[in-house]
């Protein structure tokens with residue numbers, strides 16, 4: 001049970017249906033004078049069946065948070081759970097299996113294998129794991145992502161947006177409990193980017209998936225249900241049912257704080 005105070009803290013949700021959870025998550029890089037505190041005692045609940053965006057200035061800890069939640073990076077202190085399994089303290093082999101079974105990843109570079117066709121790329125992680133895809137689920141994913149008539153094409157025969165859709169399908173194919181997307185629209189033009197965001201949205205709404213997306217783009221964040229704002233390694237704010245305008249306004253406040261702390265005039269005076 002979470003305490004009433006915890007329920008109102010940014011980034012914390014009521015304690016049921018949690019896909020990932022962190023408590024006191026702290027990550028330091030380096031030591032001594034060059035040490036960087038990338039995450040500073042972060043508490044966060046990722047709610048199942050929702051689309052969560054993570055935003056914040058460059059260097060605020062977004063990627064580090066995602067990597068620690070996904071078990072791709074070790075933590076310096078604190079605890080992380082995927083579903084009800086605590087991953088902090090797991091051995092690398094157990095962690096690899098857990099990641100493979102429970103998590104789908106989408107990165108900015110799609111990491112498609114050029115010699116495999118779209119379908120083979122989509123099922124590759126499951127093939128490696130020696131698991132058979134659930135045919136009905138795979139069909140739904142392929143149709144939702146509009147890839148039915150592109151399955152035999154190789155990546156070089158697909159547009160950037162189509163390649164990203166294949167990467168999205170690959171992340172969804174094993175029906176993971178959680179999808180982590182790091183700047184999934186970063187390399188795409190705005191139309192293809194919108195497509196991918198639409199598909200992630202549909203993955204949540206129609207397929208019941210859980211998505212965590214790191215982004216710099218307020219327009220992308222507006223597709224989510226909840227935006228978590230990171231500043232200096234802490235969750236400093238959250239926004240439900242975001243709009244691009246509201247997210248942009250919130251992000252501008254980071255610039256004002258930074259400008260003030262650096263002792264230079266506020267940006268308004270520069271414009």
Ligand SMILES: Nc1ncnc2c1ncn2[C@@H]1O[C@H](COP(=O)(O)OP(=O)(O)OP(=O)(O)O)[C@@H](O)[C@H]1O
Pocket residue numbers: 029030036037038056057058059060061062063064065
């Ligand atoms: N491997 C590393 N070694 C040392 N410092 C690191 C390492 N990775 C990240 N950092 C530092 O940790 C802090 C958080 O980095 P992180 O990449 O999580 O930020 P971010 O919000 O994702 O940034 P960006 O928006 O620029 O991608 C930064 O100060 C960064 O320089």
